[in-house]
Amino acid sequence: MSKQDSAARAAAISFRQLRLFAAIGDLKSVRRASEECSLSQPAVTQALAKLEEQIGSVLVDRRASGSYLNELGDLFHARIRRFFEQAEQAIMEAGAADTKVAARAIMNRFTRSQIRTVVGAIEHGSFDRASESVGISSASLQRAARDLESNLGVPLFYRTAAGVLVSPLGSQFGRHMKLALQEIEWGIEELEAAQGGATRQMVIGAMPFGGSVLLASVLDDFLRLHPRADIRIMNESAAEMAKCLRAGDVDFVIGLLPELESGEVVREPLARTPYSVVARRGHPLTRLGKVSIEDLRAYDWVTGTDGSSRRACFERIFADGPAPQTSLATCALPVIRHLLKRSDRLTLMTSYELEHEDSLRAVLYDPITPVPSLGITMRASWLPTRMHQDFIDLIRAHVSAPRPHLRDVG
Template sequence: MPDNPGQRLDAISFRQLRLFESVGRLNSVRRGSEECNLSQPAVTQALAKLEQLIGIDLFERRASGSYLTPPGDILYARVIRMFKQLADALFDLEVPGGQVGADAVVHRLTRSQVRSLVAIIDHGSFAAASIALQITEASLQRAARDLEGNLRKNIFYRSAEGVMVTPAGIACGRRMSLALQEIDWAINEIDVARDIGESRITIGALPFGGSVLLASVLDEFLATQTKVDVRIATEGASEMMQRLREGKVDLVIGLTQETMGDNLVSQTLAETPYEVVGRRGHPLVEKGQVTRDDLIRYDWVVGSQGSSRRKCFDGLFANCPKPRTPVATSALPVIRHLLAGSDRLTLMTAYELQYESMLVPVPIDVRLPCPTIGITTRADWLPTALHKDFINLVKSRVSTRSIMATARSAA
């Protein structure tokens, strides 16, 4: 068995997974061999090889049939999802024959064909992809031709820069890459259950609230997980949502976005109203009820263009003069520094403000928007046990009541 999880994943063929799915569903090697039109010894050998690669028994063999073990159940659920996602991607690519045609193509697909397309998309060229896959460019081109012939649809075209993937091909390849992740997650879950590997989680933290929320729970999460590999990505909302769609992050925490598309869903954790914020001792803090005219007299640090924070700022000063905004940033340490040593103002949510010691809300006579803080995932995502533990921890630490109470006490 290869030691590297990636090598183990690459060594597992779609043929093995199709046979595994058939036997797992029918609880019988004999019936599985008949369905797949193979001999029983061939199916038995393929499943034995798969078990060797995974490193554990996937079936319990009895006189009445072959039944999935707990590790087999983990893999089976992911295999079902992988093949469905592949079929959905091909249906949306509009391969000939509709859904029946898409299912037929999936049955003929090989891991080599899918890996080749994904690598070409990820690395931008056949030459770079062949280096990444450690195969010759001729082998990669052959796999690409086989894939296109299998699809009966052109997904490559020649340009001045060389052979490129069509936009439809790129969209399909991205979804195929997500499908392949299912088996990666299955191997990881099984390894963790056997206590021979680390659980993995990649968290996207949106600026401001996401980073604050993550920081508030990370120590506790790490204390409860003895073997975990946590990776954190921090980018703006639009970039982060794209990373989520592509499977480069598992989940995103922070202010929920107004428009995400059908392929993303958010779990709202709490409402957290925006506040006008300045340093402790700011002239406006002790003034009482503050008007827009008061706010206009001070410089502001605003959110990046397109952010919900910037939208709130624009709404606050709609149909009236706007204050000077010499700095636009989502970097909380920069904002904190700029406000702490001056009379500048900014917008923060009540949730973010509860973790600030030097910044306080400015009482204003305008009701500001009340966004929500939450967790965003892909709509069809199946979380691992580790993901569920993290999400449950975050939910237990965030509530509307605590945020609103903090906002009122700070005011």
């Protein structure tokens, strides 16, 4: 099942259906769920039957003693509980409610079209572009936006000469709701996988250099385990990758861990991999017994892009004096390899990266600190699917295999 298929199926399910299903799972009774939601028992039963038809799975076993979630129902219920918890947290962080009870009451008034409005606006930049994408008129989206603001009691949009735009608070709220909605999609995909169906698309962020090398080392093993997996690998700068991760556009990121802490992401260091100054085979510096800082200043360098850990390391090395010539800044390994092989330029590489470069050598310079870590960066609230977990376990096993150039974390 493609990402588009799961998203379309998830979008067809109303929040009301999900609230009723969550109540059945919480209360372990259709009758009690109907009382909790102030609906008749036949209405709840009908809504449940429609939900099961939409997702193609039986979620509840009907017995003489009552109706109970089966194994698939428990699987889906866990995702739907996470959806509501994250949505209610987004409402509280927007300043619309002080308690979970109040946030739940607001969430119960939301409709799909209202949430689609703010998510579409932040993804496409304006109501006009969002309306083109979802096939709804801009006027209809703006009506839904007004209804959303009315239900929330907090302004999310503002009008300019260029049209209606999303405020910073609206962007934050929309991003959090987008992440919450992904739980529904993942719930559907987990049901498919549990029944031997198609496997969902997995989007992995690969940090420049180490991330791509590490991914390439485990992809074959993973595809043998999940032969129908649909993997998309995203390569971006460190700053752009952080944005993609927080927005839910990538599931997790592999490579050098960011130096800056963030409450929205968690970092799992797997191994420390020290930086070395690197040059081509036969470079004049590779013939020296010991290289000084002045030796390094005498050559042109290829540095990392702004915001990357490689660029920060370069700046620390030369912090106490003039920096060498840096005509080129890139995170593209093929470009760096080409430039170094055909010149006397220098760059920085981690020991893990250098292991895979036969034409490059480390020069004998002092140990460079701090030593970066290779690992996995994930959203703090993320719950991986079985497929995600299998991939992460393979990464852990690969990095933990004995290698003299990697140092254990701990």
